[in-house]
Amino acid sequence: MMGNGWGAGMGWMWVLWPLVIIATVAVVALLVRSGADRSRPPAPVDQPPAHEADEPTAAAGQPAARRILDERYARGEIDEEDYRARRRRLEEPDA
Structure with missing residues (x-):
């Protein structure tokens, strides 16, 4: 026998x-890696980070709203007609 x-x-x-x-x-x-990802709240999609939202102008000298509009158009979220209408609205002087 071979050792049972x-x-x-x-x-x-x-x-x-x-x-x-x-x-x-x-x-x-x-598990540790996925738990670390869930501990941070997700960033809002349509809003810039908080430090940029407080600034009236972006780094390139454009108003923050115009920069966001340009980014949304570049990503294809809005079409050209919508982009131009929103851009005209941003450039109108406040009444």
Whole structure:
């Protein structure tokens, strides 16, 4: 008898246990990583970051509203007709 069957299966244990440990570490790392992403609130899509919203002009000298309008047009969120109408409205003097 060969040790009641223990000798044939021990070779696989040297392969199995490192795989179990690697898989456990990978799962823990993924859980920690996904938990860190959920702890931050999502940024609003249509609003600039808070530090830019407080400034009356953007870095290029354009009003913040005009810069946002230009970005939305560039991304294809609004068509040319809508862009031009909104741009005219922004350029009108306040009554």
